[in-house]
Amino acid sequence: MILFDHVGVTYDGATAPVLRDVRLDVEEGELCLVIGHTGSGKSTLLAAINGLVPHFTGGTLTGRVLAGGRDTARFRPRELADVVGVVGQDPLAGFVTDTVEEELAYTMEQLAVDPAAMRARLEETLDLLGIAGLRHRALRTLSGGQQQRVAIGAAMTAHPRILVLDEPTSALDPASAEDVLAAITRLVHDLGVTVVLAEHRLERVLPYADRVAWLPGDGTVTAGDPAAVLSLAAVAPPVVELGRLAGWDPLPLSVRDARRRAPQLRRQLPGTPPVSHRSARTDRDAPPALTACGIVVRYGPLIAVRGVDLTLRRGESTALMGRNGSGKSSLLWAVQGSGRRSAGSVSVAGAAADPAKLPPAGARRLVGLVPQTPADLLYLDTVAAELAQADRDARDARDARGRSAGARDSSAGTGASGEAVTARAILDDIAPGISPRMHPRDLSAGQQLALVLAVQLAAAPAVILLDEPTRGLDYRAKAGLAGTLDRLAARGHAIVVATHDVEFATRSCDRVVVMAEGEIVTDGPAATALTASPTFAPQVAKILAPLPYLTVAQVAAALDPVPAP
């Protein structure tokens, strides 16, 4: 169905090819999962299928790409629209019209489908993706998951034999991601559509994949049976890592597979893990860094946060979880003082005033917030300029405080790290090797996050809040972020991470706070909060329950005498 025959791609001005000598043959009706780190060429591989590379992006393509028997060298993307349907990462950016029905009809109108057939196909598609109830809705008013399903539907109305999806769930919360993935698997199983899918949430899709194409990052592609490819790939979900550790062959790809093999392993493991799930030690009696009382945030009739009390301790990292719209972001912004706060007070240890009552430059010396789209904070041409600006801002704020210190409490807020460090030093500590001459927009999502974190840390706040930092990060970038957060906590910063990612929360947080409808419903140590419910547990806990293991590292430590394969 899709054939890559010795394909190489080099973008204009690039020194090295993005893809080289790629041979890939995806058969009819397969679900092919494309994995690899950010920047390894996944998007290029996917865009080459319908000819967007090189017709739209520029660059040079060598070799031959056949989609449904048509050579992309001779057919432009628009002429392949009836064979290949494409769905991007951000559905809203790709919408041409403004209601669901018109959007679904758009591709068919371009293909000049007969009006009667168009009606019938549109109705089928509405049912197929479970969006019949949304047909007259305006696209902007839909949730992310609904938008993504409409985008898939809009591609499917043209009856393409191939569907290409580039990280369709990376911007979604787990429930919406689940809906979208369920819709995709239905297309594969009921309609026999050939699907090529790039995805970071391997643990969700892996059980359905017929073929995995791994891009190690050097431009080559290794494709084959999922279990076989994953035994080589550096990118792997915890279930696969556990399988590798226990030496299971073939590797389990789903929790169910692993659970069936697990009794033997469970017998080998001691009843209590010998080490904590986190390498960083947590001091439960550390002094509080921030105390928030009765925080209320309301937007007109909507109450986003309903009287939340929260105490953050120094050196403690907290995961703030809960579905989209449960008030996580509103709480973080209200605590930082820049967002709306209708009632309640926040006091930061050592500071005289509530951050909301200080000018923004003062508030960020107490509490630093990294927003959901970190790039919003970046506006200069180079990384070096951003870092210099951050140092200047931090110095100005320090000077301003120095002048007013005599008038107020002289002990006002010493940053957790004490003396000022330059933003460059902080960045090198978080993510070494980012060239100062790079344009901030050319950085990867993980590097942008690191840069913004460095900018915010330059003001030396004692409390750091991160809103959904794991969005769009691959496994490697997530591990890097987790390491950074560990080091910050060790230096005495109090950290809050709003996240949907259970595995990340397990790896990097001591405490879990779950919000629902603006209230805190669970607040406790990660080990108990995360294993309390089976849906909320990390994969390792699901496999090894009732044993209280959370991470592969814990299992490895317990099995220490057994050499890992």
Add this chain to the structure above:
Amino acid sequence: MSAVTGQVMPAARRRGTAASGGGRLPRALHPVAWWVWACALATAASRTSNPLLLLLIFAVVGVVVTARRTDAPWARGYRFYLGMALAVIVIRVIFRVVFESGVTPGDLILFRLPSIPTPAWYAGVQIGGPVSLQAVASATLDGARLACLLCCVGAANTLANPKRALRVLPGALYELGVAVTVALSVAPQLVESVQRVRRARRLRGTSGRGPRALRAIAIPVLHDSLERSLQLAAGMDSRGYGRTGSATPASRRLTATLMLAGLAGLCIGAYGLLAATLPHAVGIGGFAAGAALCVAGLALGGRRVSRSRYRPDPWRWPEWAVVSCGLASAVVLCLSTGYDPASLNPGLYPLQWPSLPLLPAAAILVSALAALAAPPPPAATGAGG
């Protein structure tokens, strides 16, 4: 059980509305029909300064809008047009009172504003001075006529979905329609991203104003919208946009020439018909020639486009009825036969209560029948949220 009643209730309500609309099924009227109707009423309004007729037109537009608008987002804007119309009248009167006196001996002086002497080289305009009833009345009528035109345009916008109106553009102008649609949806996205960036900027502690602040907001927003437009372009390309609309450069040039000449003809024709200073023949001739050229251009441009349309708005008898209701008033007020043409523009000297010419009044009332001729609008669909 409750689920069952829940389903019966809206159905019953729908039947109720259908009955009031003559037992017809609710559907949206063809947007072009509403535009023709509104333009015809606007033409009628521009022909008269009789306050009674103007009031009648206001009333007719108001009745039709109330009866046949939906609760979609674009249909909630009529109040805005009314406000604007009122503002036009008020501004017109204020200007007349302050700047323009030119009092004749027969005028009825209402009051006197303190007069500000103007230098000799600026003698044409006088500020302040006596204010006459005639001046105020004539300013009010002038303003009311403009306000009436504004309300007619507002009514068309309220009754017909502007985006659906774009969809009826002929094939040759399809690209233009898409560009406008995309631009319309970009505006709210831009506002959203400006708000997001402004909020985020506080996190960096830079609350200042001036060029640096502008740069800090503009750069991320522009980056954002550029990225989004590239994504949109890629998406549209892979969805078959511009698939077979490949015209040769020569035919494209010919189409453009025909269209431009046609539009010029239409402008001359419209001026000739409405201005009444040119002979009517020039107006009609220009109009006809322009229309013919435009049709030729569109036909030529649309020939090579192969595209189908999802659920096109049908054009049936209600559309014809609405269009002819509107045209009736325009025709009667333009032809000036069967009644005294002077009664359309009653004089202010002597100041007297205007008479209501019967035929024009009846014609305008006929326009109100559009409310009955048009099918009831579809029930609320939640298109707005």
